[in-house]
Amino acid sequence: MAQELNLVFLEEYTVDNTRRKFLKTAGLVAISGIVGASVPGIAKAHGEVTLEPDLTIGMGEFFFQLHGQEPNEPIRMEAGKKYLVFFENEGQVTHEIHFGREPDLEEREYKVNLLGNENDHENHGFIALILQPGETATMQFFIPESKRGEWEIGCFMLGHYEAGQKTTLIVE
Numbered sequence: 606m607a608q609e610l611n612l613v614f615l616e617e618y619t620v621d622n623t624r625r626k627f628l629k630t631a632g633l634v635a636i637s638g639i640v641g642a643s644v645p646g647i648a649k650a651h652g653e654v655t656l657e658p659d660l661t662i663g664m665g666e667f668f669f670q671l672h673g674q675e676p677n678e679p680i681r682m683e684a685g686k687k688y689l690v691f692f693e694n695e696g697q698v699t700h701e702i703h704f705g706r707e708p709d710l711e712e713r714e715y716k717v718n719l720l721g722n723e724n725d726h727e728n729h730g731f732i733a734l735i736l737q738p739g740e741t742a743t744m745q746f747f748i749p750e751s752k753r754g755e756w757e758i759g760c761f762m763l764g765h766y767e768a769g770q771k772t773t774l775i776v777e
């Protein structure tokens with residue numbers, strides 16, 4: 606049940622002229638269904654193209670886990686680089702993936718979002734990915750240099766953040 610999720614761009618993004626132009630007018634955009642169009646894929650038999658993720662992040666009760674690391678061990682990413690990230694809900698219940706800082710446990714989201722804010726009209730805000738048990742999503746995004754620092758990945762399903770489902774995300 607792969608869910609082809611949106612491309613999320615931040616600020617300057619220079620893959621091709623068409624998208625750059627689109628971005629200049631729209632700011633942060635989420636575009637469905639073009640993941641395969643902009644990322645070098647790995648050709649498979651029968652004409653199938655499989656994307657090779659840079660990172661694979663699993664989640665469950667109650668953690669995020671970069672494959673190759675321990676649950677909730679800090680995740681490091683580089684600013685100024687494009688990432689294709691594969692997410693997989695390996696748990697038994699629905700989980701969310703928010704990227705931000707300053708958790709707001711009343712509103713159940715971060716006050717500051719790494720990938721845009723809801724009320725930021727120039728940058729159509731990306732709030733969270735929501736995955737049902739067993740569901741996966743592939744997301745592509747670019748973290749600009751201006752976002753260097755310490756962030757967090759968290760799940761704001763009721764009680765999950767409180768139970769420890771949060772992981773430090775270091776943008777270097």
Ligand SMILES: [Cu+2]
Nearest residue numbers: 700701760765
């Ligand atoms: Cu959760």
